[in-house]
Amino acid sequence: MAESGAGGVGGRRPEPEFGDPAAARAAALNFDLKRVDRAFLANPYPTYRALREHDPVHRMPDGSYFLTRYEDCVAVYHDAAGWSSDKKLDFRPNFGDSLLFEHHTTSLVFNDAPYHTRVRKLLAPAFTPRALKALQPRIETLVDRLLDEAAGREPFDLIDDFAAAIPVRLIGDMLGIPEAERAPLRGWSLAILGALEPVLSPAQRERGVRAVADFKAYLADLVRRPPSRRHQGAGEILSILVEASAVTARERGGPGATSGIEHLSEAELLHNCIFLLNAGHETTTNLIGNGIDLLVRHPQAAQRLRAEPALIETAVEEFLRLESSNQLGNRRAARDIALAGVPMPAGTYVHLAIGAANRDPAQFPDPERLDIARSPNRHLAFATGIHACAGMSLARMEAQVAIGKLVARFRSIEPAGEPVRGGRIRFRGFLHYPLRLS
Template sequence: MSGPAAGTFDAPAVAAGFDLAALDRDFLDDPYPTYRALREHDPVHRMPDGSVFLARYADCLAVYRDRRLLSDKTREFGPKYGVGSPLYRHHTTSLVFNDPPLHTRVRSLLMPAFTPRALTTLQPKLEALVDRLLDRIADKREFDLIADLAAAVPVQVIGDLLAIPMAERGPLRDWSLAILGALEPRLSDAQMEQGNRAVTEFTAYLDALVADRRRNLVTDGSDVLSTLIAGQGGDTLDRETLGADELAQNCIFLLNAGHETTTNLIGNGVAALLDNPGELARLRADPGLINGAVEEFLRYESSNQLGNRRVGERLELAGAVLEPGTYVHIGIGAANRDPAAFPDPDRLDVARSPNRHLAFGSGAHACAGMSLARMEGRVAIGRLVARFPRLERAGAPVRGGRARFRGFLSYPMRVA
């Protein structure tokens, strides 16, 4: 269970009974009371399956920085997806769920796309894209924040980075939602089937795209897919190319990671401003606050609420002994509301400083695309707020209903 119904919230009981495999709708709508109960009553919580959930900032940060905790998930994903299934093949090959040497090799090939110079080149294109989207919103007046802005921005940006033809980008969002949805702690048969089908279709599409790109490599560094194919970006004395499946699965990872988390950042950020009109007015009065505001959106409503590691060798954490093989859930959303790290953590403060949130992780596995995501958030939210003097809801928002990736499926809005 995730907790009793509203009005009967027994924090010690909620903490003792917390189980990621048995979450209810109340938790998915608002996990923060449960996270508070865990921090206060059972911060290193052992769940029925033997895994551990961490709810305090200091403990989560320690796990990110401890090399005795591993990112490889083959032991976890074998029973979950079935060894050899498309979902298993994808999630055990992609960058995020691997340790060196594969993690080091793939990351070194991806990083040139996210250097300050590369982002400086990209920013005018991003600003032009956002302005086009806002022009359409101005024409319609009523729009959906997610479909018309939050999801549209990262799909186009990542599509441009991989030079995916504009006419072929339609399925990307649905594939992404299905594949990342399969990372939830508990899956239905339908979710499993949708996730496997999405990986299969996405891989087939990328195999054809890669075959075409091999014949027409782009060598000026503007096309990440060409860079990955050529094995460029690392030390010229030690270049390594990716195998065919490694290449396809890490392109899927790049599209998924760049799409879902940034969609949630933009959607959650705008929603937080509407819920806190004083902070919206503050940002309007001082647009220079947008950098700090984006950091606060990332903390306040973290796009990715959960991280994971597996214990590689016996260790002690906050008085608890963790044996090798123990699966550890890093409570990012809980850590980012920890009052020991963030004064008055349940209050949105667009000028909060310092703001050392864990929304992008930390250590060797810190998000490779964090600078790009921040830029997308700054441009999309900053320009939306500046363009329209009135922003308001035009209907009931629909939450995504997921524990790991927190965001909205739709958010009807009206502008003036």
Template sequence: MLTLSSLPPDFHENPFPYYDQLLAHAPVHPQPDGSYILSKHADLERVYKDTTTFLSDKRAAFAPKFGAGTPLYEHHTTSLVFNDPPLHSRVRRIMASALAPRAIQRMEVGLIETVDALLDAMPSNPDLIEDFASTIPIQIIGNLLDIPMDERGPLRDWSLAILGALEPVLSDAQLQRGQDAVREFKLYLQDLIARRKAHPGDVDTDVLTRLIQGDTQGQLSEIELIQNCIFILNAGHETTTNLIGNGLAVLHDHPDQRAALRERPDLIASAVEEVLRVASPNQFGNRETAEQVEIGGIVIAKGTNLHLCIGAANRDRDVFDDPDRFDVSRKPNRHLAFAGGPHVCVGLTLARMEGRIALGRFLARFPDYEITGRTQGGRVRFRGYSALQARLNS
């Protein structure tokens, strides 16, 4: 059975047989450190909805992991995803207003232009991650925060280093890269924010200006502002890169579904949802119990860390018919790729738009592309490719 601190050699390539074992035999599965893996869809939904019993605050867990007061500790205990109400509610309200549907809708034309420019410049034998999937969210988030084009170079590496530090087991080198990335990104944002305060942007399109100004109920503190700008990059970069990359790989591996989508391009929205289900960019979430609780007949003590296995819940046979089948027309599709409850992903509308436009326009331009090589990213929490070589047959 699955132990996160000592994974089997084939886990990163194909974790799904291990998820099947969890669902069938141990949906509440103890770990050697006293934590538990939860894999049932209903259990994850319950946890997501109950922010009183199941806490997102990770100060106690992250102090020994990162070191109290270190850059990684400051970031991950201040950003939206690892906080509870009332702080979570206040920060989320301001971020949600900055990412309002009107603002996102205005981004669609620019997103299409970005995707088409990448497709126009695509080499005949590209790396679909480097040359396409990873570039799109970096440009979109750069546009959101109005980061000058010539200052966007370090963004991806910073994001990968910071999110890489969330893995269950870290090397000293990984930890140091994460600490350095937060430190460097924070210094950059302090300068960018000072420039933006001196010369505010359009509040309807410039998310950074919107975040600086806050809303009628208040403003973010400087630390909250900086760390949640980092969060916007991290949440929107790797997950969207993986959504696009995983989508291209899954469609390649299911030629019947690729053909169905080519014949019916109107299925692109449901196809994106199905990619999110079968190859969720975010495979695990975490919560901590605020009190003793019973889940699946097992009594779990207060202060216990819970690993929420999204990848398994998205294949739960109690919720999804024939869950191992990839079906671009699947409806309903109650996947948990964006989590749920008060912590449901604040940028889900933007992510869906990026996936829809990127995958739809790529497939229209290169309907017969071939994947010639692939390298998994080697993460537990996040699933995606670090490289995806292809041959284009336009």
């Protein structure tokens, strides 16, 4: 099996199945997220199924719970008062008082009301249907150009040459980052998100800290430039946030004072911009990569999509369900609470296994099967509740254009070597995926 120097694992390992129910039960009862092997990273679904069937509210050695049933995950997501998103307690052991701690604890996603509500409101105008419609032609032009280049490239790396190029370009535009300055963005993003893995090596931590420092310094310089020296176009997010923090500074009589309730301090502004790039980048890259991988593994589905291009919308939902690019969510009990009849004291930490919930037969008929016309398909790939992904419409649009156009343009999409998985638990996708297109 091919393994990458970046900790990746080969993409085509055969499915490890459990021989009998006793073996599945033992695997479920002994499951520890902090001690998973490479077979799990390549294909976690048999283990998720064993957990769902034998121990769906699974207590792990560190006292946290691992939830694999759809309805339990939804119950947690929908009870924001009972289940907190605030991660200050959780990030301290791995991040200390480093910049990684400052970054992740300032992102809206890892906060509760009222801070979360305030930032979420500020971001909303950038994600309206109107704002997104304005981006669509840009996505189409970009995808056409990438596919023109792909036509002459042999082999073609699905990730480097296509999937990763799309979101980085769009978020770069939305943040007003000049094109010539975008090269480090992907590396920063991978390093910062890599630091969210359950087990963190000193090298991963160091890479993450350095990436936050470099990215923060870069953005601090960018927001101080006059708008004419930022990328022009749909820079809505940055303009909105800069305006919000400028208002704060004016009201406060200068930078450095504590922020008012409706506005953003400079650190809040910078960290939420960093978060936007991270939130919208690797996840969308992986959605495009995972979607094409599913079509490579199911050529009849690719054939059907070519014949019925209108299926692209349900197809993308099915890719999100079956190979969710974000596999895990987390919450902490804000008070003594019971979940599925299990009493949990305040402070209990839970892992929401999105990848497992999305294959729960109680919610999805024949859940292991790829059905590109599946409807309804209320998957949890974007979570649900007050923290549901703010960028879901953008991600959907990018994936529909990218995957729809690639499939329409090439009659044959075949592997040209061993794909290499990212080798991570939380973010599921490929680092490299050589393809032959004709």
